[in-house]
Amino acid sequence: MKASLHTSLGPLTLDHPIINASGTFDVIEADRILEADLFSDFPFAAYVPKTVTLKPRTGNEPPRLYETAAGLLNSIGLANKGIENFIVEDLPRLAELLVPIIASIAGESTSDYGSCAELLAGRDEVAAIELNVSCPNVELDGRALGCDPERTARAVSLARAATSKFLIVKLTPNVTDIVAVAQAAAAAGADCISVINTVHGMALDPWTLKPVLGHTSGGLSGPAIKPVALRAVYMVSRALDLPVIGMGGVTTAQDVLEFLAAGASAVAIGTASFRDPLLAARLPGELRDLMEIRGISSIGQLSGMA
Amino acid sequence: MEDQHIPASLFDCPVVESRPVGSYRLISFVAREVAALARPGQFLMVRAAGQSLDPLLPRPIGVHELESDLVKILIEPVGRGTISLAGLRVGDRLSVLGPLGNGFDLNGEGPALVVGGGIGAAPLAFLARALSQRGREVRCLLGFKIRGQAVAAELFRNQKIDVYTEDGSMGGMGLISEPLPGILAEMQAGGPENAISAAGDSSDGAIPADDGETGVAGYHRAAEIFACGPDAMLAALSGIAGDHGAKAQVSMAAHMACGVGACQGCVIRTVDGYRRACSEGPVFAAGEIAW
Numbered sequence: 001m002k003a004s005l006h007t008s009l010g011p012l013t014l015d016h017p018i019i020n021a022s023g024t025f026d027v028i029e030a031d032r033i034l035e036a037d038l039f040s041d042f043p044f045a046a047y048v049p050k051t052v053t054l055k056p057r058t059g060n061e062p063p064r065l066y067e068t069a070a071g072l073l074n075s076i077g078l079a080n081k082g083i084e085n086f087i088v089e090d091l092p093r094l095a096e097l098l099v100p101i102i103a104s105i106a107g108e109s110t111s112d113y114g115s116c117a118e119l120l121a122g123r124d125e126v127a128a129i130e131l132n133v134s135c136p137n138v139e140l141d142g143r144a145l146g147c148d149p150e151r152t153a154r155a156v157s158l159a160r161a162a163t164s165k166f167l168i169v170k171l172t173p174n175v176t177d178i179v180a181v182a183q184a185a186a187a188a189g190a191d192c193i194s195v196i197n198t199v200h201g202m203a204l205d206p207w208t209l210k211p212v213l214g215h216t217s218g219g220l221s222g223p224a225i226k227p228v229a230l231r232a233v234y235m236v237s238r239a240l241d242l243p244v245i246g247m248g249g250v251t252t253a254q255d256v257l258e259f260l261a262a263g264a265s266a267v268a269i270g271t272a273s274f275r276d277p278l279l280a281a282r283l284p285g286e287l288r289d290l291m292e293i294r295g296i297s298s299i300g301q302l303s304g305m306a
Numbered sequence: 307m308e309d310q311h312i313p314a315s316l317f318d319c320p321v322v323e324s325r326p327v328g329s330y331r332l333i334s335f336v337a338r339e340v341a342a343l344a345r346p347g348q349f350l351m352v353r354a355a356g357q358s359l360d361p362l363l364p365r366p367i368g369v370h371e372l373e374s375d376l377v378k379i380l381i382e383p384v385g386r387g388t389i390s391l392a393g394l395r396v397g398d399r400l401s402v403l404g405p406l407g408n409g410f411d412l413n414g415e416g417p418a419l420v421v422g423g424g425i426g427a428a429p430l431a432f433l434a435r436a437l438s439q440r441g442r443e444v445r446c447l448l449g450f451k452i453r454g455q456a457v458a459a460e461l462f463r464n465q466k467i468d469v470y471t472e473d474g475s476m477g478g479m480g481l482i483s484e485p486l487p488g489i490l491a492e493m494q495a496g497g498p499e500n501a502i503s504a505a506g507d508s509s510d511g512a513i514p515a516d517d518g519e520t521g522v523a524g525y526h527r528a529a530e531i532f533a534c535g536p537d538a539m540l541a542a543l544s545g546i547a548g549d550h551g552a553k554a555q556v557s558m559a560a561h562m563a564c565g566v567g568a569c570q571g572c573v574i575r576t577v578d579g580y581r582r583a584c585s586e587g588p589v590f591a592a593g594e595i596a597w
Contacts, residue, residue, distance in 0.1 A: 023568070023569065023570075024564070024568060024569060025564075025568055026564075026566070026567055026568035029566060029567030029568055029585055030566050030567070030568065032567075033313070033314055033406065033566045033567060033585060034313060034314050034315065034566065035313035035314060035315040036315070050568075050570075058579055058580055059570060059573065059580060062560065062572075062573050062574070062575070062580070063560070063561055064561075064570070064571045064572075064573065065561040065562065065563050065569070065571035065572070066561060067361060067362055067363055067385075067386065067387065067561075069360055070359040070360045070362055071362065072362060072363065072563060074563070074569070074571055076569065076570045076571060079570045079573070079580065206385075222359075222362055223359045223362065251359065271362070271363075271563070273564075274363050274364075274563040274564045274565075274569065275353070275362055275363050275364070276316075276401070277316055277403060277566075278316055
């Protein structure tokens with residue numbers, strides 16, 4: 001039996017369920033630096049560029065990265081060139097990709113989400129918009145807008161009013177009840193939920209015993225957070241009648257299989273690409289093998305099996 | 307600093323040599339393409355091949371030396387990644403992404419002073435050899451904490467080297483910032499034979515040494531410094547280079563995740579704002595860094 005990997009996210013049709021997590025893969029830079037021709041041979045089923053904000057952001061004080069046990073702490077702080085530069089400089093190039101583009105936006109206030117969504121609304125290159133309401137690195141207390149269901153709903157409804165594009169809302173796990181935030185986003189007009197962004201964490205320098213990160217605290221990613229993410233996917237997909245994109249520590253085809261079984265319609269990989277830049281190219285084939293040996297013929301059959 | 311672009315790829319490489327060099331470990335592996343392409347100052351993202359998730363990510367490691375189809379790296383085992391790399395033995399395999407980064411710009415002229423601090427000396431052996439092969443007069447100044455590290459100076463073959471240790475257990479005692487001004491002045495003054503060549507080279511920034519600083523009659527030649535080491539050393543060096551009118555290129559270290567410009571994690575504070583060590587460095591003009 002031949003398993004099919006085709007899947008969809010609302011109006012987006014995907015050749016397979018594996019996409020990249022925002023901020024972990026820059027196709028323009030990678031194509032310049034690496035031998036591979038990434039524009040014609042793109043490994044992901046959709047492309048999510050790094051989150052952009054209304055105004056450019058320089059990002060947080062370095063050091064911004066520190067590896068922990070099977071995990072990576074980061075405190076990048078949404079460093080980006082700003083949405084207008086993204087639209088002018090990057091979008092025309094990204095339009096060469098043969099896969100859908102999911103633009104990722106974040107705001108320093110709820111109104112920024114409406115403004116950014118409006119700037120993207122008329123851009124045909126953009127198939128969908130991800131509202132990143134969950135970056136933990138913008139304020140020291142890490143209190144992302146997505147920690148509050150009401151502020152999340154306000155950001156989503158402003159974006160909803162600005163565009164009819166497929167709206168994905170990316171949530172933080174750093175809350176008491178992620179389902180409540182997901183429901184608030186859904187009620188405000190979200191089309192899809194992404195879970196999870198990084199988990200709050202910190203690390204001390206082994207010698208000085210002071211925080212390693214320039215920002216003190218950061219977001220943890222990598223295999224260490226996979227169980228946290230898997231649970232979030234399971235809870236949110238059961239509670240809502242919306243497609244869910246699962247992410248957080250996905251490192252192997254077995255992880256992809258489990259996230260789909262937990263209820264995800266698509267799965268994003270991030271930190272694992274840093275570990276193995278060829279992972280994304282291998283995963284679809286490995287996922288198909290894992291489905292076939294289990295007698296699973298489609299993503300639809302797999303989704304929500306858990 | 308170099309603009310010419312060399313495409314990087316991912317390789318699976320067998321380790322063919324693993325031996326201690328003092329408190330460091332020298333690892334040689336077969337990587338024909340990297341050996342053919344890599345330039346001094348470029349780096350590789352390196353991890354032990356295999357499924358283990360801890361350590362998770364590759365580490366940015368400068369190319370120490372190339373020898374036919376072999377690539378050599380020098381590892382200081384200090385953290386989870388480097389301890390894992392230092393544990394590799396002959397027959398083990400490495401996952402290698404590279405060559406990455408800009409590398410040093412070797413196109414200048416005049417005498418070259420190669421300055422390394424600690425494990426920062428590792429990528430400079432390849433650099434010193436390449437500079438010599440280009441006919442540059444090369445002098446090396448290497449600083450370490452202790453003798454156990456300083457024995458790595460033996461890896462700089464056929465070079466004129468001054469070694470310093472902080473505890474005086476090998477070579478001179480102290481930080482390299484102490485002998486640096488004197489060595490620089492000596493190189494810039496040159497000997498009588500150098501004064502002649504420098505005189506014919508005046509379009510290249512050579513200026514008369516009549517400021518009394520060198521104490522040597524004749525002509526002043528602009529030296530160029532190439533350095534890699536701890537930030538504090540590079541900051542001190544940058545100041546000294548400026549005082550002596552010498553250009554300096556510095557290779558900056560930062561924790562990295564992707565190595566290819568995506569994650570924005572390895573930024574260095576420069577006079578033009580944050581810049582990525584991986585894709586915009588790791589080599590910068592000393593004057594570009596906001597020390």
